[in-house]
Structure formats: structure tokens, C-alpha cells
Amino acid sequence: xxxxxxxxxxxxxxxxxxxNLVYGKLPAGYERVNxxxxxxxxxxxxxxxxxxxxxxxxxxxxxxHVDTLFFSITLGAAFLxxxxxxxxxxxxxxxxxLQSFVEMLVDFVDNTVKGTFKSAKxxxxxxxxxxxxxxxxxxxxxxxxxxxxxxxxxxLLGVPYLKVVPTTDIxxxxxxxxxxxGLYLFFSIRSKGFIGFIKSITxxxxxxxxxxxxxxxxxxDMLAKPLSLALRLYGNLYAGEMIFLLIAGMVAxxxxxxxxxxxxxxxxxxxxxxxxxxxxxxxxxxxxxxxTTVYMNMAHEKFEQH
Amino acid sequence: xxxxxxxxxxxxxxGLFVWFCWKFVWPPLLTAMEERAKKIEQGLKDSExxxxxxxxxxxxxxxxxxxxxxxxxxxxxxxxxxxxxIVDESKSKATEEKERIVGSAQAEIEKExxxxxxxxxxxxxxxxxxxxxxxxxxxxxxxxYQQTIDKSLNEFRK
Numbered sequence: 001x002x003x004x005x006x007x008x009x010x011x012x013x014x015x016x017x018x019x020n021l022v023y024g025k026l027p028a029g030y031e032r033v034n035x036x037x038x039x040x041x042x043x044x045x046x047x048x049x050x051x052x053x054x055x056x057x058x059x060x061x062x063x064x065h066v067d068t069l070f071f072s073i074t075l076g077a078a079f080l081x082x083x084x085x086x087x088x089x090x091x092x093x094x095x096x097x098l099q100s101f102v103e104m105l106v107d108f109v110d111n112t113v114k115g116t117f118k119s120a121k122x123x124x125x126x127x128x129x130x131x132x133x134x135x136x137x138x139x140x141x142x143x144x145x146x147x148x149x150x151x152x153x154x155x156l157l158g159v160p161y162l163k164v165v166p167t168t169d170i171x172x173x174x175x176x177x178x179x180x181x182g183l184y185l186f187f188s189i190r191s192k193g194f195i196g197f198i199k200s201i202t203x204x205x206x207x208x209x210x211x212x213x214x215x216x217x218x219x220x221d222m223l224a225k226p227l228s229l230a231l232r233l234y235g236n237l238y239a240g241e242m243i244f245l246l247i248a249g250m251v252a253x254x255x256x257x258x259x260x261x262x263x264x265x266x267x268x269x270x271x272x273x274x275x276x277x278x279x280x281x282x283x284x285x286x287x288x289x290x291x292t293t294v295y296m297n298m299a300h301e302k303f304e305q306h
Numbered sequence: 307x308x309x310x311x312x313x314x315x316x317x318x319x320x321g322l323f324v325w326f327c328w329k330f331v332w333p334p335l336l337t338a339m340e341e342r343a344k345k346i347e348q349g350l351k352d353s354e355x356x357x358x359x360x361x362x363x364x365x366x367x368x369x370x371x372x373x374x375x376x377x378x379x380x381x382x383x384x385x386x387x388x389x390x391x392i393v394d395e396s397k398s399k400a401t402e403e404k405e406r407i408v409g410s411a412q413a414e415i416e417k418e419x420x421x422x423x424x425x426x427x428x429x430x431x432x433x434x435x436x437x438x439x440x441x442x443x444x445x446x447x448x449x450x451y452q453q454t455i456d457k458s459l460n461e462f463r464k
Contacts, residue, residue, distance in 0.1 A: 024310070056308065065312040072316065076323045080331060088335040092342045127332035128324045135323060171309060175316030179324075250362050 010253045015053070017147065017245050018171060022050040024063025030055075051160045065169055067225040072166035075138040076131075109133055109289070113265045116293045122187070128296075129289045132176065137285035139166045140237055144281070147244045167237040167284075170220055170230065179232035180292050184225065187299035209214075225295055229288065236284045240277050247273060433462055 008016065025047050026032070032040045033052070049066075050056040086102040095103070142165045151162040166172045189197045200219040202211050214285040251266030261272070437458030 020308075020312075022310075043388070059310075061310050063310045063312075064315060065310070068312055069315050069319070073319050076319060078327050080323060083327070083331045083335070087331055087338070090334065090338040092338070092345065102335065103339060106332070106339065110336065123333075124328055126336075127328040130332060131320075131324045169312065171312035172307065172316045175313045176320055178313070179317050179320050239338045 003046075012251050013249050013252070014245055016161065017151065017163070018242075019053065019056070021067040021159060021161045022056045022059060022063050023047070023066045024056075026055060026058055026061030029065060030058060031305075041051055049160060065160050065163075065171055068169040068172055069168045071142060071164055072135075072139055072172055074141070075166070076135045078133045079131075079138055083130075092289070105134060106130060108164050112290065113293050116290070117297045117300075119191075119297070122296070122300065124183075125293060125296045128183075130295050132180075132292055133285050133289040136176070136233065136288050137282060139172070140281040140285055142170070142245070143237060143240055145246050146270075147241070164251060165237060165241055168241045170234045173234040174226075174230040176288070177226040180229060180295060181226035184295045184299045185200060187296060191300050192302065195265065225291075229291055233284050233288055234279055240273075240280055243273050243279075244270065263289040430462060433458060 010071070025045055027043055028044045028046075030042045030046075032042060032055070034040060035051075047277075050059060050063070084101055086099050089096070090099060109130040110126055111281060113129050117125050119125075145164060150164045151159075153160045165167065188200070192200055193296055201222070202208075202214050204214055206214055206217075247266050249269045251263050251270075309418045437455060440458075
């Protein structure tokens with residue numbers, strides 16, 4: 001990992017690792033600063049990869065984190081491929097190890113959902129919970145890949161930035177949370193009716209004479225759901241990744257001062273954190289699934305006048 | 307925090323993944339698993355029932371065996387009695403037969419004896435007659451007929 005030190009300070013190393021690979025549009029007239037210091041003025045709007053933080057902020061909203069999209073979609077596709085294959089080759093008499101593993105996960109999710117989600121009519125919630133659990137778990141597990149293992153060779157190949165853990169990208173966690181929130185609203189309105197839904201956010205919890213207060217409380221309560229979902233996962237994984245980066249950086253930058261002992265210490269710290277992080281990785285995936293199921297259950301609850 | 311269009315891309319990806327899982331992964335897996343659970347339940351029930359049946363069958367076979375034994379004993383007894391009866395019958399028949407044969411043989415013998423006596427008597431008289439004839443003819447020639455008669459009688463006695 002020490003190879004990354006060439007020409008970079010510790011804080012540059014950190015910020016480099018915390019920057020996604022962005023593909024977006026630079027406007028005409030933008031002055032690109034090349035690596036050798038020369039300035040290139042763009043003649044027209046250009047879709048390109050961002051090579052610096054300034055370029056990223058210049059690209060604005062219509063830009064894509066290519067690394068997040070690539071790793072998340074690859075992992076999600078792998079998950080679905082493996083599970084679909086296990087479903088297709090399902091054998092009652094001779095289950096393969098893969099099948100047993102898949103069954104174990106499906107059974108686990110099914111039991112969890114059945115324990116929480118009481119509306120048996122809705123068939124979407126359980127498969128969604130499975131998707132969330134396995135997909136988020138796979139993405140979180142990317143955190144256990146040593147921090148420079150993929151980005152460093154990629155940089156040598158000319159990829160300016162690379163974040164391999166999709167769940168450390170707020171875009172991904174927010175996308176999941178907003179999708180879940182959208183479904184929450186959809187199912188709420190479907191099960192309570194539009195009028196019932198309006199009633200549930202206006203006549204609750206203080207009664208009709210306190211309508212504005214009710215609306216305020218309920219809206220805060222409602223908006224807190226996607227926000228907490230998105231930020232919890234993002235924060236946990238971002239912090240975990242940050243610790244790995246700090247340990248790796250400490251090894252890389254302190255090695256020259258204090259010798260090999262710091263290196264060994266750093267490796268041990270990294271290992272210890274990785275082992276502890278396994279817990280967080282699984283737990284966060286489970287929590288996301290669990291809360292999604294709880295919200296779906298709330299959406300199906302009938303409105304009751306208190 | 308840099309929210310950008312990645313958010314939309316991820317929402318689409320998530321939607322597609324959930325849809326795929328909902329349509330093509332979850333239902334076949336769950337139905338297969340439930341089906342197997344049912345199968346196992348049924349299998350356990352069946353094995354329990356068949357175990358019961360085995361016990362019943364064992365009892366049944368014991369009963370049948372006992373019945374067969376008693377029947378066999380009865381048959382044996384019957385056969386013994388029958389054979390004794392047959393033996394007795396044949397014995398009595400044989401005795402009867404023997405008596406009949408012996409009786410007839412005796413009758414035959416008696417008849418023979420009578421016949422013999424008769425023929426003897428006949429012989430005797432003819433002898434007497436011939437002796438008489440001889441005597442008579444000798445009387446004519448000599449008078450020693452007494453001697454001749456004695457002779458004949460002696461012959462006869464012999």
C-alpha cells in the first residue's frame with residue numbers, strides 16, 4: 001500500500017480515496033488543468049470523466065458515479081444470477097451446497113418478514129427484503145477488500161478515481177431509501193385510500209383542532225424515514241471505510257519515520273477493524289432490510305382514530 | 307455530500323432488481339421449499355402410519371399363527387382318531403375274515419372227514435363183500451373161510 005505515497009500527502013491520499021469516479025458534462029469555455037500544469041479551454045460542452053474535485057463540482061447534478069453504478073449493478077446482477085440459477089436448478093432430493101445456502105437466506109428473510117409484515121396479500125415485500133439484504137450485504141462486503149487493492153491498479157490503468165464500496169456513496173443509499181419511501185407512500189395510499197391517507201397525516205396524533213401541528217409532526221415523522229435509512233447505512237459504511245483508509249495511510253506515511261513496527265501494527269489494526277467490521281457489514285444490511293419491512297407494515301396499517 | 311444523477315440510476319437499478327427478484331427468484335424458490343416441506347411432513351406421517359400397520363400386521367400374523375397351530379393340532383387329532391378307527395375296523399374285519407376262513411376250512415375238513423368216512427365205509431363194505439365173495443368161493447372149495455375172514459378183517463384193521 002505504501003506505493004501510493006509517491007507525490008501525495010496523507011490528506012491528498014484520503015481525499016483521493018473518498019472521491020468517486022464521475023462522468024459528466026463540462027460546459028463550453030471551461031478551463032481544464034492538465035496534470036503537467038497546462039490549461040486546456042473546452043470549445044464546446046463535453047461529456048467526460050472528471051479529473052479533479054473542481055471538475056466534479058462544475059459538472060453539477062447531471063453527472064454519474066460510474067464506479068458506484070458499476071460495482072452495485074455488477075453485485076446485484078451476480079446476486080440475482082446466482083439465486084435465479086439456484087431456483088431453476090432446485091432439487092428436492094439432492095440439494096447442492098449453493099442451493100442450501102440460497103435456501104438458508106430465503107428462509108431467514110421469509111421468517112423475518114413474516115414476523116414483522118402482517119399483510120399476507122402483498123407479495124412484493126418479502127422479495128424486496130431479500131434483494132435489499134443480499135444486495136446491501138454484498139456491497140458492504142466490498143469494504144473488506146483492502147482499500148488500495150482495486151483503486152491502485154485502476155489508477156495505473158488511467159482511472160483517476162475509484163471507490164469500490166457502493167454503500168459509501170450517499171447516492172446509492174438515498175436511492176434505496178427513496179425507492180422504499182416511494183413504495184411506502186404508494187402502499188399507504190392504496191391501503192388507506194387517498195382520503196384516509198390525508199386523514200392519517202392531519203388528524204393524528206392530537207385530533208382535528210390541532211391540524212397544523214399534526215401535519216407538521218406527521219411530515220417530520222414521515223420524512224425522517226428515508227433520511228434515517230439513507231444516512232444510517234451511508235454513515236456506517238463511510239466511517240468504516242474511513243477507518244481503513246486512516247490505518248492504511250498511517251502505515252504508508254509513518255513507515256518512513258518509525259520503521260517496520262508501525263507497519264506490523266497497522267496491519268494488525270487493519271485486521272482487527274476488518275473482523276469487527278464484518279459485524280457492522282451484516283448488521284447494517286439486516287437493519288436496512290428490517291426497517292424497510294417495518295415501514296411496509298406501517299403502510300399497510302389501517303388508519304385508526306385515537 | 308454530492309447528490310447527482312447517480313441517484314436516479316440507482317433507483318432504476320434497484321427497481322429492476324426488486325422486480326426481477328419478485329417475478330423470477332422468490333416465487334419458484336419459495337414454492338419449491340414449501341412443496342418439499344409438505345413432502346417431508348407427508349413422508350413422516352406415512353412412515354408413522356406404516357409403523358402402526360407393521361405392529362398391527364405382526365399382531366395379526368401372531369393370531370393367525372396361533373389359529374393355524376390349533377387347527378393343525380385339531381387336524382392331527384382327527385387324523386389320529388381316524389387312523390385308530392381305521393386300524394380298529396381293519397382289525398375287526400381281519401378277525402372276522404379269519405374266523406370266516408377258519409370256519410369254512412373246518413367245515414371243509416369236516417366234510418372231507420365225512421367223505422373219507424363214507425369212502426372208507428364204502429371201501430370197507432366192498433372189501434367185506436370181496437372177502438365174503440372169496441370166502442364163499444373157498445367154502446365151496448375148502449372150509450377154511452373162517453381163516454379168510456380173519457385175514458380180511460386183519461387187513462382192514464391195518
